[in-house]
Amino acid sequence: MSKGVLRVAVVGMGIGREHIKAWRQLPEQFELVAVCDVDGVKATEVATTAVSDEFNIPHIFTSFDDLCRWDGVDVVDICTPSYMHVAMSVHALAAGKHVICEKPVAGSLADIDRLLAAEAASGKRLMPIFNYRFGQGLQKLLHLRQKGVTGRPFIATIEVHWLRGAPYYAVPWRGKWQTELGGCLITHAIHAHDALYQVLGPATSVFARAKTLVNPIETEDCVTLSLEMADGALVASSVTLGSAVEITRQRYCFERVTVESNLAPYADNTAEPWSFVATSLENQALIDEALADFVPQLEGYAGQFSRFHTAVQTNGRLPVTLAEAWESAELLTAVYHSLRTNQPVSLPLTADHALYNGWQPE
Numbered sequence: 599m600s601k602g603v604l605r606v607a608v609v610g611m612g613i614g615r616e617h618i619k620a621w622r623q624l625p626e627q628f629e630l631v632a633v634c635d636v637d638g639v640k641a642t643e644v645a646t647t648a649v650s651d652e653f654n655i656p657h658i659f660t661s662f663d664d665l666c667r668w669d670g671v672d673v674v675d676i677c678t679p680s681y682m683h684v685a686m687s688v689h690a691l692a693a694g695k696h697v698i699c700e701k702p703v704a705g706s707l708a709d710i711d712r713l714l715a716a717e718a719a720s721g722k723r724l725m726p727i728f729n730y731r732f733g734q735g736l737q738k739l740l741h742l743r744q745k746g747v748t749g750r751p752f753i754a755t756i757e758v759h760w761l762r763g764a765p766y767y768a769v770p771w772r773g774k775w776q777t778e779l780g781g782c783l784i785t786h787a788i789h790a791h792d793a794l795y796q797v798l799g800p801a802t803s804v805f806a807r808a809k810t811l812v813n814p815i816e817t818e819d820c821v822t823l824s825l826e827m828a829d830g831a832l833v834a835s836s837v838t839l840g841s842a843v844e845i846t847r848q849r850y851c852f853e854r855v856t857v858e859s860n861l862a863p864y865a866d867n868t869a870e871p872w873s874f875v876a877t878s879l880e881n882q883a884l885i886d887e888a889l890a891d892f893v894p895q896l897e898g899y900a901g902q903f904s905r906f907h908t909a910v911q912t913n914g915r916l917p918v919t920l921a922e923a924w925e926s927a928e929l930l931t932a933v934y935h936s937l938r939t940n941q942p943v944s945l946p947l948t949a950d951h952a953l954y955n956g957w958q959p960e
Contacts, residue, residue: 602911604672604696607632607657607665609686611640613700614677618644618655620899621675627907628673632657634665662686666693673698679771680779684709691720696910698903700727701788703923705779706956707931707947710924717920725906725916726923730789731796732901733868734894739797739850739857742874747888749853749881751798751831756848758787759841760863763813773815775958781810781817783930787837790846792926793868794833797850800925801825801833803944806936812840823933854881865898931957 606621606628608614614633621630635641638660645655659665665674666689674690676683676699684704690697697717703726704710717724730736742748760782771777778785795801803826808818823835844863850856855876859867874889876882896904905917932943934957947954 603627603629604907604910605629605631605670606673606675607634607659607668607671608675608677609634609662609665610677610679610700611635611637611644612677614675615644617675617677617899620903623896623900624904624907627904630655631671632659632665632668634659634662636660662689666690666695672696676700679777680705680784681771681777684713687713687724688716691716691722691724694720694722696722697724698727698906699724702779702784702927702930703727703920704927705958706954707924707927707949707951708955710920710927711949714920714924723906723910723916724920725902726918726920727899727902728789728792728918728922728926729899729902730865730868731793731918732895732897732905733865733870734897735859735870735872736793736796736848736868737895738872738874738889738892741892742855742857742885742888743797745888747884748855748857751827751829752851752853753831754794754798754833754848754850756787756790756794756833756835758782758790758835758837758846758863760786760839760844760846761841762786762819762839767813767815773813773817775816778817779958780930780934781808781815781821782819782837782839783808783821783933786839787821787835788926788930789865790848790867791835791929792922793848794835795922795925795929798827798829798831798833800828801929801932801945802828803942804929804932804936805942806933808933808937812838818937821933853877855885869897 633641633645641658673696676686687697767773805824808821812819819839821837825833845861846863846867848859858873876885909916931953936943
């Protein structure tokens with residue numbers, strides 16, 4: 599292993615396959631040394647044939663405990679079903695490993711507080727996955743916001759209109775409160791709402807409506823949200839898993855510029871092209887000048903992983919933090935509380951909130 603290269607093991611061969619593709623793009627920062635899955639046949643297939651690279655992944659584990667005891671890995675990348683994330687993250691941190699964990703990192707504010715304590719006690723780093731935020735279209739908007747040239751935000755709309763049916767929910771842990779931890783808000787729209795928070799900051803009030811209309815499942819698959827943000831901007835968000843034409847659209851109206859994403863439904867939604875149309879020729883010149891010094895970086899998983907390496911090596915701020923995962927879970931908690939009470943819910947929330955220990959029905 600070269601100096602500064604971190605050794606990675608990927609756990610869970612579902613979305614973990616996409617993570618493996620990203621790790622392979624960063625050989626100067628990471629060495630992919632192991633895969634782990636309870637299905638040994640699946641793990642072996644991925645390690646030996648599923649990755650288009652001349653080098654196979656050398657170590658295969660079917661026991662997470664064995665992987666955590668192994669001293670040949672620095673970073674454990676958890677890509678297992680949602681309900682397993684907290685226990686596996688705590689275990690890996692206690693074993694002295696850095697942890698990267700797919701969304702949702704937890705199903706309650708209490709569990710994220712537990713993860714924060716475990717991270718602090720371990721001396722290692724835990725990074726939740728929010729890979730969509732690193733697309734260059736969204737990054738350009740964040741660049742404009744940082745430079746202070748957009749003016750005040752007025753209103754934003756978020757649309758996450760995807761299609762999921764019986765084949766998707768044939769996977770046993772999906773569509774159930776105790777294993778998926780929630781419905782389309784958590785598994786599908788969480789990235790778009792994370793992008794919203796990156797652009798406008800946290801909400802101060804949310805009112806929600808949700809129904810299960812598309813699939814015979816326990817959890818919600820159609821949602822509308824009305825939010826007021828901390829800076830006074832208003833936001834409307836709609837989510838469905840019943841759209842024959844799959845799109846994600848983010849649209850932000852600012853004092854000086856209106857910004858609109860492309861319509862790609864998944865991670866490509868935050869990539870180029872995005873449109874930046876100013877309210878006047880003067881403002882357009884201001885926007886164009888600010889965008890001229892935008893420096894593109896890696897996108898998606900590879901972009902998040904590369905920034906993670908820099909943070910670990912420099913002891914700097916992680917590109918996604920548990921504090922940001924807490925804000926994401928706080929919004930979810932408020933939404934589910936609004937659904938139960940049929941009332942607007944004010945944020946921030948505190949540890950004495952009725953759903954602090956989880957929004958899943960008992």
